[in-house]
Amino acid sequence: MTGKDTKRIIGEALRDIVESAKSGGPRIRVGLMATGSELGPEELARGAVAAREARPGLEVVMIGPKIDGYDQLQWIETPDCEEDISRAMESALKEGDVSAAVALHYPFPLGVTTIGRVVTPARGRPMFIASTTGTSATERIEAMVRNAVYGVATARSLGMSDPTVGILNIDGAQTAFRALLKLHDNGFPLSFGSSVRKDGGAILRGNDILAGAVDVCVTDTLTGNVLIKMFSAFTTGGGDEATGWG
Structure with a gap:
């Protein structure tokens, strides 16, 4: 592990401690697909903002093409392509960038x-x-x-x-x-x-x-x-x- 990696890990740990103290508990990062709703992507972004306001310990990470006017949300930006968005969500889960994810029109495996x-x-x-x-x-x-x-x-x-x-x-x-x-x-x-x-x-x-x-x-x-x-x-x-x- 390089010195740069060590500093990054320590920085992330300190950030989590500060956020936990602010919210009264651990901060949970949940990914949300930014497309797929019948009501349009803006409705999903509005829901993400409302969820953050209702639960201080929740951090919503939007996954997909960024929508203007929602800079207060964190974004994992992708092209407006269902496969690209799905891959980005899977990668975020695998790498631990998010603890859970909310998906729309995702090909869930049998049994889910x-x-x-x-x-x-x-x-x-x-x-x-x-x-x-x-x-x-x-x-x-x-x-x-x-x-x-x-x-x-x-x-x-x-x-x-x-x-x-x-x-x-x-x-x-x-x-x-x-x-x-x-x-x-x-x-x-x-x-x-x-x-x-x-x-x-x-x-x-x-x-x-x-x-x-x-x-x-x-x-x-x-x-x-x-x-x-x-x-x-x-x-x-x-x-x-x-x-x-x-």
Whole structure:
């Protein structure tokens, strides 16, 4: 290691200490693709600024062609090319320039999926939707079972010690329920919730998800994608996520 490298490392460490003291905790750098939104790149940049203001410990690093008027954000500049932006994001993650990244239209590998979180309108209860994007498995039933496991893990990571699970009444729901029941009987920690209907049960109908009858609603990704958009933006026509966590 050269003297120049040593000075750079010490400088970065001191900067992190100062930033941590300012924000009251460690500063987290999160990359954000600057293109790909249906609402345009400016909307993403505005969101990055809002996120920084809401969370002092967050540093948003925009990845892509720089947008005029947002010099307060850090940028990893690239040409306006989806492949170049993806490569820059991957490189930033690999090199440790960012700790996490938010991507749009990124070709996620099989097995990667998103667990959404919404506020249910009838009772104002939070509910996880497993899942909303990505593909946890190519076969539908296996994907729903994996979604349930991922949803429970996400809920636990956010402080729920024993989240309840229900399966939306779509094609394959009963088969997925039987598979999850077998997991439970074999010792996997899984608690089934109950429908608000008189006959109860862990198979959910529309009124159950409106009421937030369970903590984790298991569904296929395409249905989950529609649900997350309806719950978060049904009052704005999709122009803004007015409720929930997006």
